[in-house]
Amino acid sequence: MVIADHTFTQLVRMKVFYFLAVFAVLMIAASFFEMPYSRTTEDTAEQELIILKSTAMGSMAMFSVLFAVAATALLIPKDLEDRTLYTILSKPVPRLDYLLGKLAGVLLLVLVSLLLMDSLLCIILNYRTEGLIAMEIEKGKALGWPPDYLQMRQDSISQQGVTWDLQAGVAAIFFKAMIMASIALLISTFSSSTLFTIVIAVVIYFIGHFTADARNYWLHSQGSNVSQELKMATQGIALIFPDFQLYNIIDATIEGKPVPAGIFRKLATLTLFYTGIYSVLAWFTFRKKEF
């Protein structure tokens, strides 16, 4: 807890929150976006909200993953280089506590940043949704739309506004960052270079997005010739490279689709499982490491 608290302070004082100012400007700019007149369709209002959400969620996903990897990859080698690690580990601090403290500090900062960005998104999205509904009702009344159709349009636009499903999407962004931070933690326990850690983590990130497709394609092309051992080997690869396609609910929430509670629970469990596995492996490498 002490190390997590300190890591959080350390990162805050590295002026990481400046990114939030960039995000705020991006959000405000996106909120002024309007569909070109020539491309106006029946669901223009919904499309505008989707673009706003897509911009925001894309920025949040990029920030959280990049930050989780870079910060985790940087902190342990920096402690070693500055010899602050000697003074910490010569205190009665178990090495596991040190590792988990660093990880928790990074994740705490990602969480706080995401919550702040999410709050900003909710405020702007809500303001924009209200405005678009008012415009749509005004337009509908002028065109003489029946009340049922007006209600349907209102519901359709609201579905693209602030919903609990959207919050599930933000949570999925955090889950991805959790896994990436724990992967970076594992690599940094045996790597002596921050750059190496970041590059390998990014490679794993990309592999994680294609691993399910590649496995399915390969199994499909092999037909019924695949032995049980090979099937188990592919499952093993899935353990090393997490299947990030499972986190595609983020895209679904941007499009305003509902996220079933069962799927969300499964995702949360999977995230804890992957984070736990990588953290335990990191501890195995770090507990006997010599300085």
Add this chain to the structure above:
Amino acid sequence: MEETPAVQINRLVKEFPSPFRKTRVRAVDDVSLTIMPGEVYGLIGPNGSGKSTTMKALLGLLSPTAGSCYVFGKNSLKTDSRQEIGFLPENPYFYKHLSGEETLRFYAKLCGLRGKKITERVDEMLEMVSLQDARKRRIGGYSKGMLQRIGLAQALIHEPRLLILDEPTAGVDPVGSRQIRDLIVNLKERGVTVFLCSHLLEQVQEVCDHVGIIFNGSLVKEGRLDDLIAIEDQTEVVIRHASDRTLARIRAVISDAENAEFVRMGKPRTTLERLFLDEARKSDSQPKEVDDSPELADNHSDKKGADHAKK
């Protein structure tokens, strides 16, 4: 009942893999030593002789290839053995974004201190190392001497019974160096066991009561300092205001004595360090205009440290 040694190193061997070779480099070779509570033990040797490796093994930062290390009877590979240890590494660097006070608070919390106890210990330590004026300043702006002193304060924050110092005065100016040595003597008087590594022999001689000499990883000599450096068959007499006649009579008495041989007579000399410190004290006691620039503030703080050390 027999007292538990503060440090017990039994036949310690540490080998490192050598890149591009099949053989391994033996950094520490069969070193055994025992330090009893309250002793100040100096491990001296040239660079690369195995001093720091021995210390790291004692701190659990390295696993011995063979042998074992114990701190107050606890295996040094166990985390709880570190409850009794305070450690100051060579050329310590701390988190630059923290102030001196925040740094001590952080280390106090790591040692399990909580609440009011932290505030008490932080104030006490800052006063001990004369850094009260710089407590709110970021560590990034500290001078080398100040860093060494805050390092000493963090090592002592949890009142350890054993203090391990790796080259504690390396790179520190004579005033800062004197203050650190005075602090070590003060800790010794309070019963703290000190184990220090250095290649500055004069400084080790001044503060240690036991020494070990390490060369190429092997402990070649060890024992009480007084026993090791005393020239048993000679006696030193220092006389103030002796006239030429008195000195001649003394020489005559010696030449008349059976088995006694006159070896040398002359004026004892002060050390360059003592001369420097005297001049520093004199210039510090003279009033001068105050300048608030950071560099001068550092020097001022260092001099205050020297004053504290004098007390």
